[in-house]
Amino acid sequence: MLEFMPSGNPFQDPLRFERRVPECTVVIFGANGDLTKRKLLPALYRLAYEQRLSPGFAVVGISRTPMTDERFRENMRESVARFLEDAPFDEEVWTGFATGLFYMAGDVNDPVCYQRLATRLRAIEETRRTGGNVLFYLSTQPSQYAAAARGIGAAGIASGNGWRRLVVEKPFGHDLKSARVLSDALHEVFDERDVYRIDHYLGKETVQNILAFRFGNGIFEPLWNRRYINHVQITAAESIGVEGRGSYYQEAGSLRDMIQNHLLQVMATIAMEPSATFDPGAVRDERAKLLRSIHVMKPDEVAANAVAGQYGASRVGAASVLGFREEPGVDPQSRTDTYAAATFFVENWRWAGVPFYIRTGKRLPKRVSEIAIHFNAPPHDMFDASGDGARPNLLIVRIQPEEGISLKFLSKQPGSGMKLRPVSMDFNYGSSFGGRSPSAYETLLLDAIAGDATLYTRQDMVEASWAAVEPIAAVWSEQKFDFPNYPCGAWGPEAADQMLARRGHVWRKP
Amino acid sequence: MSAILPQKVLHDLAGLWATMGGHADSGTETGASAGVLRACTMTLVVLLDDLPGAEAAAVQQRAGEAIAMVMREHPSRTIVIHLRPSGDAALEAHVSAQCWMPFGKSQQICCEQIDITATEAALSDVPGVVLPLAAPDLPLVVWCRPARLFRLPAFAGFFPLAGKVILDSAGFPDTGAILGDLATAIASGKRVCDLAWTRLTRRRELIAQIFENPVYLSQIATVTDVRIRCTGSAIPVSAYYFAAWLKQCLESGGAEPRLQFVSEGGEGRGELAVVEISGRNHVEVELVEGAVFEARVDTLANRTALPVFTDDALLREELGLIGHDPVYEKTVGLAAKLASGWEMEFH
Ligand SMILES: NC(=O)c1ccc[n+]([C@@H]2O[C@H](COP(=O)([O-])OP(=O)(O)OC[C@H]3O[C@@H](n4cnc5c(N)ncnc54)[C@H](OP(=O)(O)O)[C@@H]3O)[C@@H](O)[C@H]2O)c1
Numbered sequence: 076m077l078e079f080m081p082s083g084n085p086f087q088d089p090l091r092f093e094r095r096v097p098e099c100t101v102v103i104f105g106a107n108g109d110l111t112k113r114k115l116l117p118a119l120y121r122l123a124y125e126q127r128l129s130p131g132f133a134v135v136g137i138s139r140t141p142m143t144d145e146r147f148r149e150n151m152r153e154s155v156a157r158f159l160e161d162a163p164f165d166e167e168v169w170t171g172f173a174t175g176l177f178y179m180a181g182d183v184n185d186p187v188c189y190q191r192l193a194t195r196l197r198a199i200e201e202t203r204r205t206g207g208n209v210l211f212y213l214s215t216q217p218s219q220y221a222a223a224a225r226g227i228g229a230a231g232i233a234s235g236n237g238w239r240r241l242v243v244e245k246p247f248g249h250d251l252k253s254a255r256v257l258s259d260a261l262h263e264v265f266d267e268r269d270v271y272r273i274d275h276y277l278g279k280e281t282v283q284n285i286l287a288f289r290f291g292n293g294i295f296e297p298l299w300n301r302r303y304i305n306h307v308q309i310t311a312a313e314s315i316g317v318e319g320r321g322s323y324y325q326e327a328g329s330l331r332d333m334i335q336n337h338l339l340q341v342m343a344t345i346a347m348e349p350s351a352t353f354d355p356g357a358v359r360d361e362r363a364k365l366l367r368s369i370h371v372m373k374p375d376e377v378a379a380n381a382v383a384g385q386y387g388a389s390r391v392g393a394a395s396v397l398g399f400r401e402e403p404g405v406d407p408q409s410r411t412d413t414y415a416a417a418t419f420f421v422e423n424w425r426w427a428g429v430p431f432y433i434r435t436g437k438r439l440p441k442r443v444s445e446i447a448i449h450f451n452a453p454p455h456d457m458f459d460a461s462g463d464g465a466r467p468n469l470l471i472v473r474i475q476p477e478e479g480i481s482l483k484f485l486s487k488q489p490g491s492g493m494k495l496r497p498v499s500m501d502f503n504y505g506s507s508f509g510g511r512s513p514s515a516y517e518t519l520l521l522d523a524i525a526g527d528a529t530l531y532t533r534q535d536m537v538e539a540s541w542a543a544v545e546p547i548a549a550v551w552s553e554q555k556f557d558f559p560n561y562p563c564g565a566w567g568p569e570a571a572d573q574m575l576a577r578r579g580h581v582w583r584k585p
Numbered sequence: 586m587s588a589i590l591p592q593k594v595l596h597d598l599a600g601l602w603a604t605m606g607g608h609a610d611s612g613t614e615t616g617a618s619a620g621v622l623r624a625c626t627m628t629l630v631v632l633l634d635d636l637p638g639a640e641a642a643a644v645q646q647r648a649g650e651a652i653a654m655v656m657r658e659h660p661s662r663t664i665v666i667h668l669r670p671s672g673d674a675a676l677e678a679h680v681s682a683q684c685w686m687p688f689g690k691s692q693q694i695c696c697e698q699i700d701i702t703a704t705e706a707a708l709s710d711v712p713g714v715v716l717p718l719a720a721p722d723l724p725l726v727v728w729c730r731p732a733r734l735f736r737l738p739a740f741a742g743f744f745p746l747a748g749k750v751i752l753d754s755a756g757f758p759d760t761g762a763i764l765g766d767l768a769t770a771i772a773s774g775k776r777v778c779d780l781a782w783t784r785l786t787r788r789r790e791l792i793a794q795i796f797e798n799p800v801y802l803s804q805i806a807t808v809t810d811v812r813i814r815c816t817g818s819a820i821p822v823s824a825y826y827f828a829a830w831l832k833q834c835l836e837s838g839g840a841e842p843r844l845q846f847v848s849e850g851g852e853g854r855g856e857l858a859v860v861e862i863s864g865r866n867h868v869e870v871e872l873v874e875g876a877v878f879e880a881r882v883d884t885l886a887n888r889t890a891l892p893v894f895t896d897d898a899l900l901r902e903e904l905g906l907i908g909h910d911p912v913y914e915k916t917v918g919l920a921a922k923l924a925s926g927w928e929m930e931f932h
């Protein structure tokens with residue numbers, strides 16, 4: 076992370092003082108949308124509740140729908156009260172926080188919108204003493220990102236009295252080429268160091284904890300290589316379907332929506348080399364290096380190393396559940412993958428030959444995200460173990476829902492004879508640290524305001540991960556799938572099991 | 586103290602968890618039963634006076650509540666030592682669990698508590714009992730609720746066990762003596778902290794925030810005077826701490842300030858009321874009422890309501906800092922000197 080605060084202030088006591096962030100205005104484009112309601116405003120409110128934001132903090136929401144400041148505040152109040160996670164809603168804190176919320180009806184494609192924004196920002200800078208610091212947050216449809224950046228640039232508000240930064244939500248393009256086009260458009264107005272590409276997975280406490288676990292302890296790193304690790308499974312399963320976002324999802328699919336960004340970032344965190352320091356540049360360099368070391372599949376390698384799936388209608392519990400093609404807004408012939416699994420290899424000394432299996436999907440049996448590290452079996456089996464007793468060691472990092480780490484190992488069953496049984500040693504994040512962990516958006520928003528980009532994705536990382544998934548996407552776009560190929564509530568298509576079986580492996584059932 | 590058998594207490598603890606269903610499911614995915622999760626990150630030893638009377642009972646109850654609140658952030662094996670002024674050497678030890686349901690979760694988290702009753706005369710035996718009962722390989726922190734115990738020779742036995750000793754000098758009648766003891770303990774490498782210092786964190790932070798402004802920061806060397814205004818008939822420990830801290834910070838910023846304590850009048854134990862820092866800019870932080878502070882810089886004024894200083898909030902802050910605390914360690918020596926210095930009379 077960055078230095079705690081600008082140094083030179085002799086009154087600072089970094090051990091005890093909260094990290095304070097400078098005053099600023101957050102401008103949200105797409106403030107009438109789902110993300111603002113569910114994630115951004117609840118996170119900002121929570122930061123205000125914890126007194127992490129400065130008193131002059133302000134938000135300007137922009138969307139096309141006409142609304143007064145008052146109406147916007149009322150809408151946001153409802154959303155915050157509804158979507159606040161693991162924390163109660165405090166009316167008094169809200170009242171103070173809401174005085175800094177403003178709304179402007181405008182279209183990101185309309186130059187006038189930015190002129191009005193410029194006037195508004197000047198007024199807010201004056202009345203709330205924000206020092207001219209502005210964080211622009213693009214939460215509209217991705218096709219409007221470039222227009223928004225250009226609009227900001229043309230109106231002359233990409234620079235000002237304070238700092239100006241741009242936060243971009245995924246997806247960062249839909250392939251390598253479009254990712255570069257998007258970056259070029261953003262770079263016309265903002266330097267790369269001021270572009271914050273958000274990947275909320277990296278903001279999750281457990282994902283950050285992977286670094287602490289790996290590099291803060293001496294006992295794991297010596298085992299962290301091809302000699303001891305047999306393979307790694309990364310799972311991000313959702314039990315829900317597309318929940319009304321069918322038309323968005325149809326364009327993306329799970330490979331692009333989850334693997335290209337979140338899960339490859341998780342893989343990079345698991346597999347990267349230790350950086351010399353914990354500063355944003357160094358950590359991101361190592362992540363980027365790992366992503367660049369992922370073997371880029373040739374077209375003829377895709378069939379054996381990647382599996383696409385789409386859920387079909389089924390009964391889950393006592394209820395009938397629609398198939399993807401029957402969801403509202405979805406093309407009845409859609410070929411979109413609602414499930415994707417892939418085998419990646421890292422071409423370096425540490426990981427050569429170790430498969431990294433990644434899978435993600437909708438309408439799987441439960442919501443779970445985890446990393447399972449399968450260690451090699453002992454070289455000689457003196458107990459003649461079979462069945463359960465033959466299971467090798469497994470280290471599981473649970474990202475959600477119950478964040479924690481478990482180590483599975485074998486133990487003798489009580490009684491006569493030498494029967495082995497797997498047992499689990501568990502660390503549960505929530506119970507050991509009590510209190511409340513900040514949500515990913517709280518962490519990331521605070522970091523962006525503080526100018527700390529450690530947990531943000533950089534352009535070279537985006538390009539490296541597109542390079543890894545693009546061959547798969549290219550082959551799939553030409554392929555005819557027999558969709559649907561898994562029923563709601565199952566662990567994906569059979570072909571995904573076969574992909575692992577080829578190397579003698581089996582998917583874990585978390 | 587010989588009547589307390591550590592093995593028996595540990596056995597009772599194991600039995601407690603067995604009854605709560607904690608161990609029946611140790612082979613499950615999360616290592617927890619559906620209802621209860623056992624958690625422990627340290628051993629917290631709490632020394633409490635066990636005196637008769639309603640006032641003493643209220644103090645005990647407040648301490649109990651503070652422990653219960655602290656467990657949520659720092660789940661610990663708590664060993665509470667109830668010290669009676671006289672009576673049988675060792676009366677009893679019993680075990681219990683503190684459980685709570687985290688907000689929005691369906692599983693209770695539980696911590697274990699061991700209560701031991703002893704006499705003050707047997708204080709030197711207590712560390713020997715605590716040692717085998719402490720959770721292995723985890724830090725041990727001693728909260729010495731009555732500050733006077735810290736000054737007893739028998740207390741020395743806790744230092745080898747404790748990663749940290751917490752006390753509260755605020756209520757202690759002889760400010761100079763307790764600050765002197767704290768400074769000596771720290772100079773000899775012991776980790777001790779004082780909740781009277783912890784209470785100042787947010788107020789110190791207000792000052793630090795003011796000097797985040799580059800204009801004020803650049804003027805630090807022009808500071809000539811620091812005035813600490815207090816209520817009450819004697820200078821409170823908080824005023825010595827604040828003065829010492831300010832002086833050191835300002836000196837490291839190139840200033841050579843004069844220090845003055847000013848009485849605002851009033852009887853009894855006073856409070857730190859206003860802090861003034863004068864140079865090219867004039868900075869004041871005033872306690873307006875309750876926990877509301879007003880920060881004034883020249884003509885600008887800003888009010889802030891700080892969180893109320895409950896025992897559990899203070900303890901939580903200290904338990905989150907198990908290592909060295911360089912700022913406090915640097916400050917306490919000077920605070921002790923100020924408290925014993927002749928020039929620090931009220932003006
Ligand atoms: N929702 C999530 O959980 C999530 C997660 C990760 C990433 N994302 C990404 O975050 C972005 C926003 O997602 P979302 O779910 O909030 O989308 P959304 O619900 O569709 O919201 C976008 C909002 O933008 C406004 N808008 C549309 N066109 C506009 C224009 N020309 N000018 C100004 N405002 C316009 C719309 O409000 P008006 O109709 O009032 O203009 C709309 O409410 C997307 O890029 C998405 O990929 C979302």
